[in-house]
Amino acid sequence: MKNNIILCGFMGCGKSTVGKILAERLNFTFIDADSFIEERENMTVSEIFSKKGEPYFRSAETDVTEILGKSNGLVIATGGGMMLNPKNAESLNKTGLSFWIKVTPETVLQRLKNDTTRPLLQREDKETAVKELMQLREPIYADACRYHIDGEGTALEVAERILESISSFDPIT
Secondary structure, three states, X not given: OOOEEEEEOOOOOOHHHHHHHHHHHHOOEEEXXXXXXXXXXXXXXXHHHHXXXXXXXXXXXXXXXXXXXXXXXXXXXXXXXHHHOHHHHHHHHOOEEEEEEEOOHHHHHHHOOOOOOOHHHOOOOHHHHHHHHHHHHHHHHHHHOOEEEEOOOOHHHHHHHHHHHHHHHOOOO
């Protein structure tokens, strides 16, 4: 039986890009949780936030964790807020190994400088928004994820760090 790999971290940390690399290397299926929700809702995350509100979206995240938690052989890129709910973190952690991809606010701002799809960053002062949200979320990510990975550098470098961590205890069979 295969375990899942769960990637969490702040928006722009590279969960999706790194996740695709990991899935290919491990012969797993890649799932982007936000895309999964978008398909189920037939709306983008931004549309869900504007039409149905953040509480509705967070509820949809919980539904998705329960669905994905029943599968094996997945690399799951969680949404930036998915692991903030302890129920979501618990459901996903039961199915595999969770990795927090840590990046600096400067890295997030650089990676998302032209991104207009992040509802929580649709404000004038993105730098303040990123720093405030990261300050709130990082302790939760630290508690929610068993392994902490340096997310600076290329997606391939980050994926290699995760693969090295996995190979050191070989949990995947």
